Amino acid sequence: MTETHPDPAPAYPVGLRLAGRRVVVLGGGQVAQRRLPALLAAGADVTLVSPSATPSVEAMADAGELTWERRPYREGDLADAWYALVCTRDPEANAAASAEAERHRVWCVRSDDAESATAWTPATGRSEGVTVAVLTGRDPRRSAAVRDAIVEGLRDGTLVAPRHRARTPGVALVGGGPGDPDLITVRGRRLLAEADVVIADRLGPRDLLDELPPHVEVIDAAKIPYGRAMAQEAINNALIEHAKAGKQVVRLKGGDPFVFGRGMEEAEALAEAGIACTVVPGVTSAISVPGAAGVPVTHRGVAHEFTVVSGHVAPDDERSLVDWTALAGLTGTLVLLMAVENSGAIAAKLMAGGRPGDTPVAVIQEGTMAAQRRVDATLATVGETVRAEGVRPPAVIVIGDVAARGRNQR
Incomplete structure (x- = not known):
């Protein structure tokens, strides 16, 4: 108090x-x-x-x-x-x-x-089992302001108050959002502030790592030594190892853990090892990045549905699970993630399936970040435009009439 x-x-x-x-x-x-x-x-x-x-x-x-x-x-x-x-x-x-x-x-x-x-x-507030009560005598508005500042700090992790009793080791799979540190959820930021170990993806909100206390071990997931194991297996093993050592572990991922983030693989590995796992949803780049560039994935009278597709595998690759011909027949918005390299091949497949070549396309690179930029094209020109403009990952590609919106917003 x-x-x-x-x-x-x-x-x-x-x-x-x-x-x-x-x-x-x-x-x-x-x-x-x-x-x-x-x-x-x-x-x-x-x-x-x-x-x-x-x-x-x-x-x-x-x-x-x-x-x-x-x-x-x-x-x-x-x-x-x-x-x-x-x-x-x-x-x-x-x-x-x-x-x-x-x-x-x-x-x-x-x-x-x-x-x-x-x-x-008193002016009271609560956050994760903590009750904050503030008295300022004859100034209730000040009491409320102090209360709000403390509770907000506890919730978003800017006021670090780690637990010292009844801590159960475990792993939190935290969706960090599209990259801007302000777009991580309040719960995700709080768990990050309470972590002993953070295993971070390259596309997570990197700026938040600088705010962690010196005792927190930060591990770059891209640099985990793989040995004979595949990369994902090595990450799973690192999560299990640190949790079994009694640590509070945060797996900080870009976007949402379950949207092309392999979060379910990690959750299943933790469950098999008997490790408690908390999933914290994140703001997915499939919606937030187009929105930050002025592109609505749906718009009244323009698009009544949107489909999110992984483009990391080319349409003619035998590993592809996508029915590109069926997607070509849709009239709504297509949002492609991880598709920069295969953008030309995907566009050709969609046009072969009947999607018009003059369909507007917006490519947003490093969405929500300081280096964000938007490149506009059509389905017929997107492959060449991506190469000519030097677009590189991470980028989100939006295909559909909604991509014609907000072209003056960069």
Whole structure:
């Protein structure tokens, strides 16, 4: 609990364990509506005394979450209470209830007169089992601002507070997004801040690695010594080895772990080894990179569907699992990932299947990053354009009428 105060006798911070204990709330207005959810979440046995209530508070009563006595306050309502929240619109009733609380030694919060209360409600927030409570005396807005800053820091990992008890070793497969460090999820960033070991892909948000504490071991997945094992097998083995050594491991991947990221292979290997695995979805480049370049993958009246395809294998390769002829017959958007090298061959296959050669194409290189650039072409010219413009991976290729949108956005 954080507290700042101008008074010589500051409030003593304490956490109340109210589960199963009687709590009385006087008044069913907006103050009660804000405070009741936390009291109910704490397991308190809540009695509401008020002639009326907001629809939200009434819904809590209808659901059986609290007992509602539909009448004004009267002497004796605080009998056997452990805690009271006084928030009616009647100053005299508030004063009388406060006096009753004082006589019965019931801690009492008053929404209308904090100075006359025996307890203050701090600005509270929660993140992953941590409760943050802030008191600043007579400045509730400052309390809320300090609370928000601390909770946000805990959530996004900028305020590092590693766990020191009850840590279960395991692996988190974290989707890092398309590359811009601001596009990783809040949960992904927090887990990254708590990691002991990070095994990172080349296309992950590299800038975040510089923010890690010195004790964190960062392993470049591209540089793991493979020996006789294939690259993916070596990565799987590294994840298992470090987790079995009692470490918290983050596998930081570009985009989303399950969108051409081989995340399921890693999850299956961890499950087979008995290692706990958490999957944190990421912002996939298939949608975010075109969006960053002004290209919507769907647009009303233009495209009602989009298909994401891996282009790392050429259409005439026997390993290809893609039905390019079927894709050529679609009228929606095609989004190609890992297709720079095979862009010409893919375009030829699509045109042979009936896709018009003048279909707009947008190629976005290093999307969301400082070096992002967009190259426009048609299906008939994309192969040559990619070569002439020196486009290199990572790049996302968007095929369809939506690619004509946002051409002035770079």
